[in-house]
Amino acid sequence: MAYVYLYSGPGADEGNSEILVRSLQKSLKPGVYTVCGLTADEIIKGAWTSIAAAFVMPGGFDKGFIRALGDPGATAIRDYVWNGGSYLGVGAGAYYACDYIEFDKDGPLEVAGDRPLKFFPGKGIGPAYGPYSYDDERGARAPPVDFFQYPGPRSTSTKIYFNGGNLFEPYSKESSTMKNGSTSEVTMGTYEKPLGVYSGLPEQPLAVVKCTAGTGVAVLSGVQMEVRSSDLDGNNHYLKPIKQELQSYDVTNNIVWSSALQELGLQVVV
Template identity: 35%
Template structure:
């Protein structure tokens, strides 16, 4: 039985996003499931696939993921998923897994281009809430994204993420942006070979209690995130179950395991 979750940690990964991700995983994963951090060289050279249930690409800057992993790295990740592996891409990790990205089009931060992992047969377009608001190394562009999950609507953290555009009929939409025109997809699922890929434009891994409330931009969105946190944790557990991870059985209505 596979007992490992790999989290990519190398140039481009945002430290704050990584902190939230690891805390959230530790809250929900069965203790028998270990979290293993790998840099680009280790992804390429080590034999991590056999014991890995899930490969996670966190938020950050996808141009660095692409430059470090294009070729041997992306080939290895794709082969792992094809052979009953699972990939979870969050924000930059979702951009990275699409056929093409369009980020901050028409601005000084514009990034347009093809990507080599190509799990999603289409375009990741962002930021979903409009160009000209996002800034690197700042939470100025952060906001509450209103999305749906099963029977609930909830606010989750958003900063620079994408929505997904494709003509393929093989994509399963798990969640949409409810407060954007035409409610574009926020979280999608794709079958790839014998494996599964989940991509998210929103940060469902962010814990309100870890936000810096001294930051004026974060203090403005904290209340809605805190109010929705039990649903967010429920959604996180559902997503981890979809990719075969074994979980604790916590009381999702309580703020424990901090």
């Protein structure tokens, strides 16, 4: 039995984590994987790396990840991926895996700075659709996304749940590894290919990317591919119209989600 581990600790959104676990259990091939949580202390100790099929960083608040995991936790995750592991980051988990982030730049919620994993050699800039609120779901959307299915190059147009996620801006090939005043000498990963673009935004920026780091792989998503309309509270006046809008895309998004898991080398329900 292989294990798909989900970070469970400060910074992780409990509701999103529950949805992720449920979606993983539905989509991964039964009898092959067990999905379970890992605390920050367990991540730092590192015993999990030898039996992990993938590591998942959920949505939430990535400053919480940084405080809880520190350099030892980030190093454990980096080493796992660089040595052949698979990382899935959604929402905050995607921001956390960029070299540098800019959230709500020049706004009241501004967060900017280097991030430790550096699987994506570029910036995570968000929210791709604003405004965002930590207190409610007023920032939730169902933006159009063109997703490129595994193994490609088929393209699927869909709408996917979004709330505060980022777009990805890769550095130019001519750029040095030192960015934004960073003093880090940590080697960055390689941006391999787009998996999805925000088709409703100017210039269709990257919404989902696949990166390589050493012999490992990372799939990072600014949209929450794991969410279905049934996961949304129809009594919430922010979510009710989005729930209705996403219903007709649930089947397509099951395919998109499974495709992203396959990009990580995981076996899915056919």
